[in-house]
Amino acid sequence: MAPHDLVRLLTDKGVLTDQRVAGAMATVPRELFVPEDRRAEAYTDTVLVTKWDETGVAISSASQPAMVAIMLEQLRLAGGHSVLEIGAGTGYNAALLGRLADRVVTVDIDEEIARQARERLAGVGNVEVRVGDGWAGAPDRAPYDRIELTIGTSDISAAWRDQLADGGLLVLPLWLRVGVQLSVAFRRDGEVLRGESVRDCGFQRLRGPHSGPEGFAAIGGGEFVVLDDASEAGPLRTLLRRTPREERAPLIDPSVFARLALDEPRTLAISDLSGGLRPGLYDAGSAVVIDGDRMLTYGSPTSRDRLIYGLGTARPLDRSRLRVTASFGTPPPPSQGWRFVRPSCVVDVAEG
Numbered sequence: 001m002a003p004h005d006l007v008r009l010l011t012d013k014g015v016l017t018d019q020r021v022a023g024a025m026a027t028v029p030r031e032l033f034v035p036e037d038r039r040a041e042a043y044t045d046t047v048l049v050t051k052w053d054e055t056g057v058a059i060s061s062a063s064q065p066a067m068v069a070i071m072l073e074q075l076r077l078a079g080g081h082s083v084l085e086i087g088a089g090t091g092y093n094a095a096l097l098g099r100l101a102d103r104v105v106t107v108d109i110d111e112e113i114a115r116q117a118r119e120r121l122a123g124v125g126n127v128e129v130r131v132g133d134g135w136a137g138a139p140d141r142a143p144y145d146r147i148e149l150t151i152g153t154s155d156i157s158a159a160w161r162d163q164l165a166d167g168g169l170l171v172l173p174l175w176l177r178v179g180v181q182l183s184v185a186f187r188r189d190g191e192v193l194r195g196e197s198v199r200d201c202g203f204q205r206l207r208g209p210h211s212g213p214e215g216f217a218a219i220g221g222g223e224f225v226v227l228d229d230a231s232e233a234g235p236l237r238t239l240l241r242r243t244p245r246e247e248r249a250p251l252i253d254p255s256v257f258a259r260l261a262l263d264e265p266r267t268l269a270i271s272d273l274s275g276g277l278r279p280g281l282y283d284a285g286s287a288v289v290i291d292g293d294r295m296l297t298y299g300s301p302t303s304r305d306r307l308i309y310g311l312g313t314a315r316p317l318d319r320s321r322l323r324v325t326a327s328f329g330t331p332p333p334p335s336q337g338w339r340f341v342r343p344s345c346v347v348d349v350a351e352g
Contacts, residue, residue, distance in 0.1 A: 001043035003029055006065055009045060016069040020077070024099035025069065033092035033120055034062045047275075050090060051113065056273060057216045057224070058204055060113050062090045063150060067183070070199050071148060074171045074185040077101050081145035084163065086134035086172075091117035091127075093150055098127045105141050107134045109208050135210040137163045149173060152181055152203035154212040154228075155342040156193065156326050164188045169196070173203040174324070175214055176340060176349065177261040178226050178269050179279055184324050195324035210343075216271065226269040226277065236268070239287050244296035250308065252279075252290060255316035262317070262338050262349070264310065266303075281307050323350045 007026045010016035016025070031042035038048050051060040072093075077083070077100040085094055088108035094117065097104045104127040108114040111131050118129040130138060135157045137147070142163035149172035156172070164170055170186040170193060183201040186193035205211055216224040217233030219240050225233055257279055261267040269277035270289055280289035286302040288295060297304045323337075325348045331339075337350030 003027065003043065006030065006043040006045075009043070010066055010069050013045070013066065015066045016073075018073045020100060021069055021072045021096075024072075024096045025065070028092065028095045028099065030062070030065070030092055033090040033095070051110075055216070055218050055224075056222075058273070060089055060110065061204060062092055063203070067201055067203075068093055068096070070201075071150075071171050071183055072096060072100065074183060074197050074199065075100075075146050075148055075169055076185075077146060082141070082143075084138055084141070084144040084147045084160075085150065086137070086147070086160075087150040088114055088117040088129055089150055091120040091129070093148075094121060094127050094129070095124055097148070098124045101146065102126065103141075104128070105130060105138045105144075107132050107138055109133050133208045133210075134206075135159065135208060139163055144168060146171070149206075150203070151206050152201075153206040153210075154214050154340075155210065156345045156347070157210065158328050158344055161188060161191070161193055161326075161328065166190065173201045174347070175205075175212070175228075176338070176347070177264075178214075178228055178267040179277060180258050180261050180319075182319060182322070182324070186324070186326060191328060193326040195322070198319055198322045198324060200319050212342075219270075222272055224271050224273065226271055228265070228267065235284075236282060236287060239282075239285070239298045240270070240289075242298055244289075244298045247295050247297075249290050249293050249295040250311055252311060253316055255318070256311060256314045258319065259314045259317035260307075260310040263314070264306070281310075318351075321351055323352060324348070 004026045031039045034048050047064045048062040049058040081101040083101045083104045085106040088106040094106040107130045114131045137159040143165040145168050147170045152173040154175040174184050175181050183199040184195045185197040213229040215230040217230045219237045278291045281303040283302045286300040287298040288303040326345045331346035340347040
């Protein structure tokens with residue numbers, strides 16, 4: 001297979017609609033940016049993990065091509081643009097950015113990953129690869145017309161806003177709750193970032209001192225619990241190792257559970273790192289997990305009852321209709337919707 005086969009696949013799926021992005025993806029050979037033993041999969045719509053941490057959690061990958069295309073289209077790139085990319089990864093996305101923009105700076109916190117990306121990008125003259133904490137951006141080359149994160153984050157650095165030209169776009173995978181991660185295209189409006197488009201997504205987490213509390217915690221047997229605050233995993237580990245009470249699970253619309261997740265501060269998911277997540281809720285001494293057609297209750301029934309009630313009252317959530325705003329300093333009064341207070345900013349999410 002060849003790059004044009006991937007373009008045809010993504011076009012047929014309806015995720016690739018911009019002709020400039022399609023042209024870039026048709027000319028950059030993804031096979032040169034993936035591990036040699038995975039090159040047969042280079043032109044499939046598949047995430048290819050390239051590095052794991054000591055617990056087995058993926059920390060770097062060649063992103064799913066569909067998501068690459070979606071985010072590039074959200075960026076709305078033009079030939080004269082300067083771009084900052086946070087998370088060099090394999091270098092594939094930076095190579096595409098180099099085709100679509102005038103100059104690109106890509107930053108990765110991992111020296112080995114940055115070195116490999118630099119080697120793969122050796123022939124791309126308008127892309128510079130740096131080693132550093134992407135939280136700080138690259139101020140010496142600012143302002144940027146576009147900034148893109150290819151790693152997920154629950155917080156937004158003021159440095160990204162400050163290094164973005166007024167009216168420029170910042171596209172990033174924003175973690176709101178377990179199971180609700182959104183690719184948001186923010187337009188800078190003075191000191192505020194206003195969301196222009198929202199798409200569903202899933203990405204590895206930001207690394208470094210600003211990585212946030214969310215993440216994976218091993219619970220044994222090759223399984224992990226995913227939490228908004230992984231420091232709360234201790235009691236859950238013990239609870240989830242017990243034999244659960246099993247009953248038939250109610251039918252769950254994923255969009256209904258997404259709304260429930262936004263409403264519930266104690267959402268969890270169980271993962272064996274194969275890609276799927278089994279959602280649930282937890283409380284002190286209580287947890288419930290939906291595992292296919294089974295509902296598993298651990299400890300007291302408090303979480304189970306909360307889940308049943310929530311599923312009965314929640315409406316489906318249309319992620320594409322969400323309006324997301326990020327404020328720095330003193331935030332505006334909260335409006336209808338959801339407010340997430342992060343260390344560096346306040347994220348407001350509303351429907352409409």
